[in-house]
Amino acid sequence: MKMSIREAINQTLHQEMERDERVIVLGEDVASDQGGVYGITDGLPAKFGLHRVIDTPITESAIVGAAGGAALTGLRPVAELMFVDFLGVCLDQILNQIAKFRYMFGGQARTPVVIRTMIGAGTGTGPQHSQILYPLLAAIPGIKVVTPANAADAKGLLTTAIRDDDPVIFCEHKALYMDECEVPEGEYLLPFGQARTAVEGSDITIVGMSRTAVIAEEAASALSQQGVNAEVLDLRTLSPLDEGAVLESLAKTGRVVVVDEANPYCSMASEIAGLVVERGFDLLDAPVKRVTSPHTPVPATPCLEAEYVPNVERVIAAVQETLDY
Amino acid sequence: MSPEKLADAYRLMKTIREFEERMRSEYQQGKLPGFIHIYRNQEAIAVAACLDMTNEDYIASTHRGHGHCIAKGCEIEAMLLELACKEDGLCNGKGGSMHIADMSKGMLGANAIVGGGPPIAAGAALTAKTLGNGAISMAFIGDGASDQGTVAESLNLAVVLQLPMIFMYENNRYAEFTKSPKPDGRIAERAGAFGMPAEVIDGSDFFAMYDACQRAITRGREGGGPTAIEAVCNRYYGHFEGDAQAYRDQDELAQERAVSDPIPRFLADPRAAALTPEKVAEIDAAIMAEIDRGFDVTYAAADPTPDKLYTDVYIQYEGRLR
Ligand SMILES: Cc1ncc(C[n+]2csc(CCOP(=O)(O)OP(=O)(O)O)c2C)c(N)n1
Ligand SMILES: [Mg+2]
Numbered sequence: 160m161k162m163s164i165r166e167a168i169n170q171t172l173h174q175e176m177e178r179d180e181r182v183i184v185l186g187e188d189v190a191s192d193q194g195g196v197y198g199i200t201d202g203l204p205a206k207f208g209l210h211r212v213i214d215t216p217i218t219e220s221a222i223v224g225a226a227g228g229a230a231l232t233g234l235r236p237v238a239e240l241m242f243v244d245f246l247g248v249c250l251d252q253i254l255n256q257i258a259k260f261r262y263m264f265g266g267q268a269r270t271p272v273v274i275r276t277m278i279g280a281g282t283g284t285g286p287q288h289s290q291i292l293y294p295l296l297a298a299i300p301g302i303k304v305v306t307p308a309n310a311a312d313a314k315g316l317l318t319t320a321i322r323d324d325d326p327v328i329f330c331e332h333k334a335l336y337m338d339e340c341e342v343p344e345g346e347y348l349l350p351f352g353q354a355r356t357a358v359e360g361s362d363i364t365i366v367g368m369s370r371t372a373v374i375a376e377e378a379a380s381a382l383s384q385q386g387v388n389a390e391v392l393d394l395r396t397l398s399p400l401d402e403g404a405v406l407e408s409l410a411k412t413g414r415v416v417v418v419d420e421a422n423p424y425c426s427m428a429s430e431i432a433g434l435v436v437e438r439g440f441d442l443l444d445a446p447v448k449r450v451t452s453p454h455t456p457v458p459a460t461p462c463l464e465a466e467y468v469p470n471v472e473r474v475i476a477a478v479q480e481t482l483d484y
Numbered sequence: 485m486s487p488e489k490l491a492d493a494y495r496l497m498k499t500i501r502e503f504e505e506r507m508r509s510e511y512q513q514g515k516l517p518g519f520i521h522i523y524r525n526q527e528a529i530a531v532a533a534c535l536d537m538t539n540e541d542y543i544a545s546t547h548r549g550h551g552h553c554i555a556k557g558c559e560i561e562a563m564l565l566e567l568a569c570k571e572d573g574l575c576n577g578k579g580g581s582m583h584i585a586d587m588s589k590g591m592l593g594a595n596a597i598v599g600g601g602p603p604i605a606a607g608a609a610l611t612a613k614t615l616g617n618g619a620i621s622m623a624f625i626g627d628g629a630s631d632q633g634t635v636a637e638s639l640n641l642a643v644v645l646q647l648p649m650i651f652m653y654e655n656n657r658y659a660e661f662t663k664s665p666k667p668d669g670r671i672a673e674r675a676g677a678f679g680m681p682a683e684v685i686d687g688s689d690f691f692a693m694y695d696a697c698q699r700a701i702t703r704g705r706e707g708g709g710p711t712a713i714e715a716v717c718n719r720y721y722g723h724f725e726g727d728a729q730a731y732r733d734q735d736e737l738a739q740e741r742a743v744s745d746p747i748p749r750f751l752a753d754p755r756a757a758a759l760t761p762e763k764v765a766e767i768d769a770a771i772m773a774e775i776d777r778g779f780d781v782t783y784a785a786a787d788p789t790p791d792k793l794y795t796d797v798y799i800q801y802e803g804r805l806r
Contacts, residue, residue, distance in 0.1 A: 187659075191661035247597065285579065455805060458578045459578060459583060
């Protein structure tokens, strides 16, 4: 069935809450009539009751921390951190608590918590509501980071996330919510750490994640008009990272461009570039190229925000440069 | 209250009202970017709070910050340029509605992080206390924001350090789409429990608000430490512009709207008698002209050039930005 990412996430929450009564949803406005700011939790309170769909005060440390504590003691909470920018409010609970229970308790702990959060620029909401931040999260040992780029993946990866016994941060790009595609009916799980080949090609590999996977696909389709066969790899999960898929594609194409909406330093683009240089050096016909946002905050200014985010034109230019090397 | 001050109070409240109504209609026509949160019917709070402040005093605002800016003396035209994200805006167009700031007026920023403001205001109060300059600092805090850990921590710090600070709670009884579960007065009670005077005031009664603010400001300036005020009010429009408030009981909303308008109440108060209808008409005309002029300038103004993306990340930086 064709549905949007927003609908796919909503459907998955319904299915998983139905399947396992230890799954609860908590966050700000999640039990409101409109199902949160984007309607993601629509219909859940009516079906599962306010004891399982819990509206919280505006207290991110307590929301995320309590979700972690509940997970540690037997529930499977799906907490909503409305915007990933609010990580600033609750980082301790993620960084020092949830991520470390398993290790520092010597393997005694299970923390099956999912933190759903909205990422990305493009809505003109400025520096404190538009960040990407997933590289920061992917750098933390003990948590997994998921970045779906389409509705089918959102369903498959969220189902896996909810059933996973480790903490997972599930990043939803706000500019993709309405994007539609065919989504498998019924139960659908996708394994973590398996990238998706979105477009097959032989001339160059374009690596993307979340919205940049979509941008990479658009660039590939424009490039095919010019006779360039680009392969597009969507990482799908950033931690674990499918290093093998990147290297396999590189073996085929000999060239890599990575597109990442994060700020450039210590980005996923840097991570992939490092991987390619370290383990695929002999396969490279040209230097790996990174297309990222700049080392600036996200401006509220729409015209500057458009300049900030990687776009199809910049990807095409990077591909051309790499091919011309 | 002197006739001049009375006229100022009216002018500021009415400016906020007309500014916000015009913002709303321009936004609905798709002429303004981002998210905007309208301050209607809360005007008496910002104006009473800031009327006796100078540019040396500080406020830290919220996502619903346009009224706070105007009350603190920000220029209408510079504000509009900012809200439209133009190059000559207060923040060169980079902040927009949720991050508008004017350091020259002691306006330390709207804030898109709920609960982000109070620690900053506490820091400004610490500056005032350390320099011993008699300045005070105020944090505006929504009823929803009142639950944040940052707010509790700031309450405690302000008491421990005896800071010249005011916690100005605006209890409009809604946080986004969720009705406040707390009875009126609970917020002040909680603040008071930290060890500071805390009052509950009708936020649509300008004169009551002004008296309470004077007490708090005097206390702060004289080294008496922090004060909390819970101003009870009503959120007239939706959370952000475009939210039709379908989740609210419409009869109750209509009723609340009618009783919570601070402007007619101010004009009907015997203490405002010195403000003649002629004077009111004159002020009104000037306000409308100023807002019209502001929008004319704004729509004719230039967008920032692309290179502006890279300015003001740092004061000085030896690294590469792109
Ligand atoms: C840290 C953080 N959490 C959540 C939000 C989303 N949010 C924006 S405004 C708001 C409600 C705030 O309610 P209140 O403090 O009562 O202020 P009001 O909107 O009523 O003026 C929420 C939850 C945010 N911006 N920042
Ligand atoms: Mg409120």
